[in-house]
Amino acid sequence: MRLSLLSLLLLVACNTTSPTTPRRPAGDSAGDAAAEQFIKDALAVIEAFNNGSLIPEQEALPDGETEPAPRPSARPTPRPGASAAPNPEPTSPPRVCLDPSLSVADDADRDGLHDGCEQDLAERFAPVIYHSSSEDRWPVNVDWYLSRSALAIADPRCDKNRRERLVPQPTQAQLVAAQEPACGEDEGTLLKSAGTRSRNKEQTFYLEDVPSALRNGSTTPSDWRTYVQAYPNEIGGVTLQYWRLYAYHRDDLLNNYGGEWVGFHVVLNHHEQPQQLILLNDKFEPQPWEQVQLEDERPVLFVKPGSHNLQLKPDKIGAKGCGSFLGLGCNLDVAKPATHVRQETHTDGAIRWFDGQESPSAGLIQVGRKEHPLNGQDFIAYSGLWGSLGRLYNTSGFWGPAFHHVARRPDGGITAWGAGWRGIPQSELFPWAESP
Ligand SMILES: [Ca+2]
Numbered sequence: 001m002r003l004s005l006l007s008l009l010l011l012v013a014c015n016t017t018s019p020t021t022p023r024r025p026a027g028d029s030a031g032d033a034a035a036e037q038f039i040k041d042a043l044a045v046i047e048a049f050n051n052g053s054l055i056p057e058q059e060a061l062p063d064g065e066t067e068p069a070p071r072p073s074a075r076p077t078p079r080p081g082a083s084a085a086p087n088p089e090p091t092s093p094p095r096v097c098l099d100p101s102l103s104v105a106d107d108a109d110r111d112g113l114h115d116g117c118e119q120d121l122a123e124r125f126a127p128v129i130y131h132s133s134s135e136d137r138w139p140v141n142v143d144w145y146l147s148r149s150a151l152a153i154a155d156p157r158c159d160k161n162r163r164e165r166l167v168p169q170p171t172q173a174q175l176v177a178a179q180e181p182a183c184g185e186d187e188g189t190l191l192k193s194a195g196t197r198s199r200n201k202e203q204t205f206y207l208e209d210v211p212s213a214l215r216n217g218s219t220t221p222s223d224w225r226t227y228v229q230a231y232p233n234e235i236g237g238v239t240l241q242y243w244r245l246y247a248y249h250r251d252d253l254l255n256n257y258g259g260e261w262v263g264f265h266v267v268l269n270h271h272e273q274p275q276q277l278i279l280l281n282d283k284f285e286p287q288p289w290e291q292v293q294l295e296d297e298r299p300v301l302f303v304k305p306g307s308h309n310l311q312l313k314p315d316k317i318g319a320k321g322c323g324s325f326l327g328l329g330c331n332l333d334v335a336k337p338a339t340h341v342r343q344e345t346h347t348d349g350a351i352r353w354f355d356g357q358e359s360p361s362a363g364l365i366q367v368g369r370k371e372h373p374l375n376g377q378d379f380i381a382y383s384g385l386w387g388s389l390g391r392l393y394n395t396s397g398f399w400g401p402a403f404h405h406v407a408r409r410p411d412g413g414i415t416a417w418g419a420g421w422r423g424i425p426q427s428e429l430f431p432w433a434e435s436p
């Protein structure tokens with residue numbers, strides 16, 4: 001069993017101020033040594049925590065609990081008297097986009113950063129994305145998907161293994177407003193479409209797969225919206241998360257499912273300089289910025305057809321349009337426009353197709369926090385699945401950005417949503433409630 005951070009700090013404190021240790025007058029050298037040792041011990045605990053080698057235990061939610069539950073603090077609370085400890089963050093101001101005098105109008109997602117400044121950074125580092133000319137599952141956006149799907153619930157603990165359609169073509173407001181009573185041993189608990197995350201994809205809200213004829217997504221470029229979340233990070237800069245939605249994931253015969261979210265992070269330091277690009281394909285993959293191809297300051301990413309995994313290089317991405325015999329040996333090549341579709345994701349960017357047609361891109365939209373969405377993007381608080389339930393875990397839909405499955409922390413925290421977030425609210429880091 002791991003000791004919680006709070007327990008360790010208490011242990012340190014108790015050892016330092018043990019009632020068996022006689023109190024010493026101020027200025028006493030032994031007392032100074034004890035105080036010094038206390039600070040050293042506390043710093044060691046803080047360092048271990050920040051290194052990830054000390055993770056607070058997750059407290060089980062009581063039955064029926066669906067509201068945000070108090071969690072162990074993501075960062076240690078300094079003890080009075082330990083304030084002489086140096087700032088563990090290796091940077092000093094300026095803090096990017098940070099303004100203590102911000103009004104709610106300027107910081108509607110309440111992360112301490114000016115929303116306009118966050119948008120400017122997101123536009124500046126918005127990626128250029130290449131799809132192969134042999135792609136057949138194109139991007140969509142949230143409202144496109146919702147208007148062709150239906151909100152439903154699955155609860156195998158009910159009689160007859162409940163699978164029930166609740167709201168056809170839900171709006172974003174309807175998507176996050178559903179509440180249904182749980183069956184079985186959880187009877188009396190309310191499952192919430194904006195709150196309850198299912199561990200095993202059993203007792204869960206889900207969005208039905210779109211009909212087969214629509215699984216190729218949208219070929220209308222104005223539908224290819226890119227969603228952004230920005231937040232203050234632990235190196236005094238801003239982390240930019242970019243997320244995109246596809247109607248369907250087709251990997252192979254066995255690993256197909258509806259509703260796929262693909263994302264990555266751009267980590268900026270306190271001088272607005274990018275340090276890392278973190279891919280979120282099947283795992284959390286930080287990449288040094290030096291390895292990222294750039295167009296001006298913008299990262300360039302390549303999409304593997306069907307699975308939509310993101311790559312830093314176009315290696316082994318097959319394509320059409322090379323003019324080779326039977327298309328043999330044809331791969332996506334930036335220098336050969338017939339092998340790809342090039343999308344500038346920033347607002348006012350363009351999309352150029354392999355046949356030369358060009359049209360405006362859909363641009364970026366900030367989603368804000370799941371507790372304080374921006375720009376009407378309420379979907380970000382939806383905690384159910386984005387595709388139907390299949391026979392297996394991997395053939396069922398997956399979660400959206402704020403409840404994403406990649407690299408989930410041992411204590412249940414959502415890594416893909418909260419990595420490096422300085423002072424992350426516990427209600428953002430953890431699901432609000434969990435079901436089987
Ligand atoms: Ca903000």
Ligand SMILES: [Ca+2]
Binds near residue numbers: 113118
């Ligand atoms: Ca933000």
